[in-house]
Amino acid sequence: MPIQAALFDMDGLLVDSEPHWRHVEIEVFRTVGLELTEDMCKQTTGLPIDAVVRYWFERHPWTARPPEEVGEEIHLKAYERIGQHAKAMPGVPAILDLFREHTILMAVASASPMHLIEAVLDRLDIRSYFQLWHSATLEKRNKPHPDVYLGTARQLGIEPQNCLAFEDSGSGLKSAHAAGMVTVAVPADYEFNEPKFDIADYKIASLLDFKKENLTRLFIN
Numbered sequence: 001m002p003i004q005a006a007l008f009d010m011d012g013l014l015v016d017s018e019p020h021w022r023h024v025e026i027e028v029f030r031t032v033g034l035e036l037t038e039d040m041c042k043q044t045t046g047l048p049i050d051a052v053v054r055y056w057f058e059r060h061p062w063t064a065r066p067p068e069e070v071g072e073e074i075h076l077k078a079y080e081r082i083g084q085h086a087k088a089m090p091g092v093p094a095i096l097d098l099f100r101e102h103t104i105l106m107a108v109a110s111a112s113p114m115h116l117i118e119a120v121l122d123r124l125d126i127r128s129y130f131q132l133w134h135s136a137t138l139e140k141r142n143k144p145h146p147d148v149y150l151g152t153a154r155q156l157g158i159e160p161q162n163c164l165a166f167e168d169s170g171s172g173l174k175s176a177h178a179a180g181m182v183t184v185a186v187p188a189d190y191e192f193n194e195p196k197f198d199i200a201d202y203k204i205a206s207l208l209d210f211k212k213e214n215l216t217r218l219f220i221n
Contacts, residue, residue: 003182003215004162006099007152010110011046012168013186013207015120016089018045020081021074025052028074032062042190046169048111048142049074075113083119088126091207096129102215108133109152109165111143111172131156136175144171149179166207170196184210 012018022041029036034056044052053071099106106129110117114135121127132155136148153160165176168186176183177199185200186207197203204210 002162003104003164005105005107005153005156005158005164007107007109007149007163007165007176007181009165009167009169009172010108010112010117010120012089012188013166014089014092014108014126015082015086015124017078017082017086017120018188020086021078024074024078024081028070028077029056031073032064032070034060034062042188045188045191046111046143046171048136049078051142079116079119082116083123086120086123088124089207091210092124093126093129095207095210096126098210098212098215100129105156105158106130107152107156109136109148109176110134111136111148113137144174144178146175146179149176149181153179153181167200170194173197173200 008014011021022038025041026036044055047055049071053067053074057067096106108117108121108130110133112135114133117133117135121130121133132152134148134152134155136142139147139151141147149165150160153163160180163181164184165181166184166186167173167176168188173183173185173196183200183202185197185203186205187194187197187203192205
């Protein structure tokens with residue numbers, strides 16, 4: 001069946017936000033006596049912040065502040081940094097132009113809340129490319145569950161198997177794969193060869209590597 005829609009994760013795929021999330025996590029976790037490194041932060045890339053806080057609390061319990069308060073501060077500080085400083089990842093908006101040229105519908109399916117999604121779309125000046133954007137925070141379950149991808153496809157009026165999903169994290173890839181979509185993994189350099197990306201239908205090093213000829217192989221018409 002032809003691909004009728006392209007769905008994009010946001011953090012780390014469309015926008016170079018992961019360094020900002022790591023900066024804030026290191027800063028905030030320090031307030032509860034947990035000294036994280038960049039490499040430690042990379043262990044939880046792609047997870048919702050409540051899951052990140054739970055991950056570290058289970059391994060290094062603290063009493064200084066409630067975990068919920070820690071998560072809230074990470075959210076607030078990261079949103080501010082991303083909204084003011086984040087830049088587009090390589091290949092944006094070239095890949096968006098490619099799908100627009102072929103009249104393929106586009107949507108964002110993100111674990112981030114709607115106000116951050118909209119702030120990023122406006123900062124990168126790419127809002128006009130998308131028919132819609134959807135947040136997993138509006139679904140019952142966040143990634144790695146398939147809810148946000150299924151919800152996005154439903155809103156587009158397109159069957160999941162006719163959607164092409166781009167993801168940079170293992171958690172997000174599981175979400176799109178479980179939704180039954182054709183998947184393209186775009187991992188960061190430091191985890192490109194990790195087995196968690198083996199479930200992807202395609203794997204590329206950058207959005208720059210997705211070319212017009214890829215559309216032919218995916219039977220897009």
